[in-house]
Amino acid sequence: MADRAAVLALPHTLKTIEPNRPIVREGDRTSFACVLLTGFAIRQKTVADGARQIFSMHLSGDIVDLQNAVLRIADNTAQALTRCQVAFVPREAIRRIAAERSPIGEALWYDTLVDGSIFREWIANVGRRDARMRVAHLLCEFAMRMQAAGLSTQESYELPMTQEQLADCTGLTPVHVNRMLMILSEEGLITRTKRSVKINNWHNLASAGDFDSAYLHLDDARLAI
Amino acid sequence: MADRAAVLALPHTLKTIEPNRPIVREGDRTSFACVLLTGFAIRQKTVADGARQIFSMHLSGDIVDLQNAVLRIADNTAQALTRCQVAFVPREAIRRIAAERSPIGEALWYDTLVDGSIFREWIANVGRRDARMRVAHLLCEFAMRMQAAGLSTQESYELPMTQEQLADCTGLTPVHVNRMLMILSEEGLITRTKRSVKINNWHNLASAGDFDSAYLHLDDARLAI
DNA sequence: CGCCCATTTGACAGCTTTCAAATCGCGTGG
DNA sequence: CCACGCGATTTGAAAGCTGTCAAATGGGCG
Numbered sequence: 001m002a003d004r005a006a007v008l009a010l011p012h013t014l015k016t017i018e019p020n021r022p023i024v025r026e027g028d029r030t031s032f033a034c035v036l037l038t039g040f041a042i043r044q045k046t047v048a049d050g051a052r053q054i055f056s057m058h059l060s061g062d063i064v065d066l067q068n069a070v071l072r073i074a075d076n077t078a079q080a081l082t083r084c085q086v087a088f089v090p091r092e093a094i095r096r097i098a099a100e101r102s103p104i105g106e107a108l109w110y111d112t113l114v115d116g117s118i119f120r121e122w123i124a125n126v127g128r129r130d131a132r133m134r135v136a137h138l139l140c141e142f143a144m145r146m147q148a149a150g151l152s153t154q155e156s157y158e159l160p161m162t163q164e165q166l167a168d169c170t171g172l173t174p175v176h177v178n179r180m181l182m183i184l185s186e187e188g189l190i191t192r193t194k195r196s197v198k199i200n201n202w203h204n205l206a207s208a209g210d211f212d213s214a215y216l217h218l219d220d221a222r223l224a225i
Numbered sequence: 226m227a228d229r230a231a232v233l234a235l236p237h238t239l240k241t242i243e244p245n246r247p248i249v250r251e252g253d254r255t256s257f258a259c260v261l262l263t264g265f266a267i268r269q270k271t272v273a274d275g276a277r278q279i280f281s282m283h284l285s286g287d288i289v290d291l292q293n294a295v296l297r298i299a300d301n302t303a304q305a306l307t308r309c310q311v312a313f314v315p316r317e318a319i320r321r322i323a324a325e326r327s328p329i330g331e332a333l334w335y336d337t338l339v340d341g342s343i344f345r346e347w348i349a350n351v352g353r354r355d356a357r358m359r360v361a362h363l364l365c366e367f368a369m370r371m372q373a374a375g376l377s378t379q380e381s382y383e384l385p386m387t388q389e390q391l392a393d394c395t396g397l398t399p400v401h402v403n404r405m406l407m408i409l410s411e412e413g414l415i416t417r418t419k420r421s422v423k424i425n426n427w428h429n430l431a432s433a434g435d436f437d438s439a440y441l442h443l444d445d446a447r448l449a450i
Numbered sequence: 451c452g453c454c455c456a457t458t459t460g461a462c463a464g465c466t467t468t469c470a471a472a473t474c475g476c477g478t479g480g
Numbered sequence: 481c482c483a484c485g486c487g488a489t490t491t492g493a494a495a496g497c498t499g500t501c502a503a504a505t506g507g508g509c510g
Contacts (some may be wrong), residue, residue: 027439045349048358048435053349067338070331075342075440099331102324106295109323109330112337113292117300124270124278127351127396131466133273162488171352173467178382178490194475210273214252215300356498387456398499403458419507 004102010097014088016039023064023078023086030068032088036060039084040160043076044168054168055122056115057081057142057161059149064096066112069094081160114217121215126171134170135180136209137192141216144201148218156198184208228328235322242266248289248303248311255293257313261285265385268301268346269393277323279393280347281340282306282386284374291337294319306385339442343422344439351396354435359395360405361434366441368424373443374436381423409433 012035017023021186023034023041034056043065044054055076058064064078070093080086097106118141125134142159146152159166163181172180184190189205191198199205206212237260242248248259248266263284268289270280280301283289289303294316307313323330343366350359367384371377384391388406389399397405409415414422414430426429432435 020412026296043238043345045345047353051323053352053353054353055345067341070335070338071342071442073439073442075442076345091355098334099327102327102330105327105330106324106336109334109337110295112319112334112341113295116292116337116344117296119348120268120270120301122281123280123344123347123351126276126348127280128272128276164312164488174488175468175490176466178488179466182490214298217296217298217300238469399456400458400500401498403456404498407458 003101006101007104010089010093012093014085014087015088017080017084019080019082019085021080023080023084024068024074026074026077028074030065030072030091032072032090033066033069033094034064034078035087035089036062036064037085037087040081041078041084041086042081042165043078045067045076052168053118053171054165055171057145059146059151061110061149062110066094066108066115069108081165086144086147098125099118110206115215117215122169131170131172132180132183133177133209134172135166135177135209136184136205138166138169138209139184139197139199140202140206140209140213142210143202144213144216144218148216151189155200155202159195159197228326231322231326232329235314235318236316237314240311240313242305242309242311244307246305246391248305248309249293249299250304251299253299255290255297255299255316258291258294258319259289259303260312260314261289262312265306266303266309266311267306267386267390267394268303270301277391277393278396280344281284281290282370282394284371284376286332288336291319291333291340294323294333298334302423306325342440342442347394356395356397356401357408358434359397360391360402361430362436363391363394363407363411363434364422364424365427365431365434365436365438368422369438369441369443373441376436380425380427381421384420384422406435415436 008197011142022032026045038060041058041064043051046052064086065074066156068074094108098108125137129137143152143157146157152155162168163177167174167177169179181192182203188200189208191200196215249255251270263285266283266289267279268281268283269277271277272321280375290299294298319333323333350362354362368377368382376382385395392399392402395402406417409430410417411422414433415427416425
């Protein structure tokens with residue numbers, strides 16, 4: 001638990017970020033890594049024609065851009081989805097604690113590896129699944145992660161994104177995401193009210209989305225810091 | 226250089242893997258991480274309808290599935306593209322050296338972070354770029370990485386993949402990849418003979434593929450091990 | 451020389467996008 | 481309390497990029 005104390009003693013500055021405001025911008029020379037204390041955030045890139053791709057969603061407790069503790073130039077933008085409380089921790093402090101306390105170093109590495117595993121699944125999602133599957137898969141992932149974080153029950157949760165943002169996660173258009181959500185509703189797999197999603201039949205939705213939670217590595221031996 | 230010696234002294238077993246044979250299979254309980262000594266390899270997943278998505282290509286010197294040093298169950302399959310010489314290093318040995326020698330731990334973490342950065346770019350590639358851009362982008366990435374590894378000149382290189390595999394990298398069909406390659410040829414951006422690709426005008430191909438090498442982090446301060 | 455796999459080509463279907471317009475939800479101001 | 485305004489969601493029709501299906505061509509190897 002000395003490790004835990006050392007983490008909590010890390011130097012940091014707190015900031016509150018308003019919805020849709022950037023936390024870190026692509027191209028920035030990085031000095032900090034950001035820990036999300038409350039709220040939801042995403043990471044994204046913009047391609048040539050101005051289209052946006054989101055490649056991860058983060059909830060409280062996540063380290064949003066750990067890569068910036070090591071890599072020099074931010075290769076992506078992090079942005080607040082809701083109002084967020086963010087702790088900015090200096091690069092050097094993170095690297096030092098990782099080097100000096102190997103359990104922490106391994107925990108950070110572990111976090112990075114899971115991050116990568118989720119990316120791989122997202123590549124498969126946008127690359128090889130049709131629109132309905134992509135949306136169903138995303139809803140399953142969010143459900144499972146929120147539940148694992150204790151932010152919701154598995155059956156029902158508050159979606160922190162607009163349909164336009166869901167489109168940017170799945171490589172679709174907002175219009176088509178809407179149609180897929182309607183279809184999933186009509187099929188009875190989910191029930192929607194405003195932003196909240198209720199999963200009526202987990203098994204069927206998971207199968208509609210080709211979802212298998214293994215890639216989240218939730219049950220791996222995890223170091224409790 | 227004691228670090229370098231320690232790395233070279235890591236226990237390992239060598240194996241030669243024939244083209245299109247698996248190195249590690251999705252779902253395997255992992256005991257090793259694999260270093261590619263010679264040849265080309267990929268990582269991939271198969272989705273519900275049997276379609277395959279490739280999400281990374283590896284060349285000699287790469288650690289193909291470093292995640293398996295920490296994560297318990299392989300969430301993806303690694304496969305040889307050409308005949309490969311692979312060193313299998315026990316999980317425990319890697320974790321121990323990472324914990325005991327922090328420069329090595331950081332180097333491994335760094336490797337994982339760059340891996341992740343490339344994944345993010347691939348998500349954007351398959352999610353938000355049209356077919357021609359995706360193919361051009363992939364050709365640029367391969368060119369740059371091969372050149373950085375000293376395996377080719379920037380202008381010309383031997384593509385280690387069939388068009389079907391290129392399709393699985395880009396989320397397209399083999400037929401459509403073929404059409405895009407023909408278009409890039411007709412436009413004079415590349416010249417192809419069998420599997421070799423010659424880039425006639427790097428600037429134009431990069432702009433056709435919306436390619437910016439920043440995400441490869443080739444120029445970051447890198448620990449020489 | 452013949453076989454087999456990879457590449458190339460053509461015609462057509464279909465999923466997703468595009469473009470617009472209508473509807474809804476909700477905070478604000480009268 | 482109700483009207484207004486604005487962003488988000490819905491809906492419809494039509495276009496277009498990419499996929500599908502087949503068949504032809506090409507290249508390497510036994």
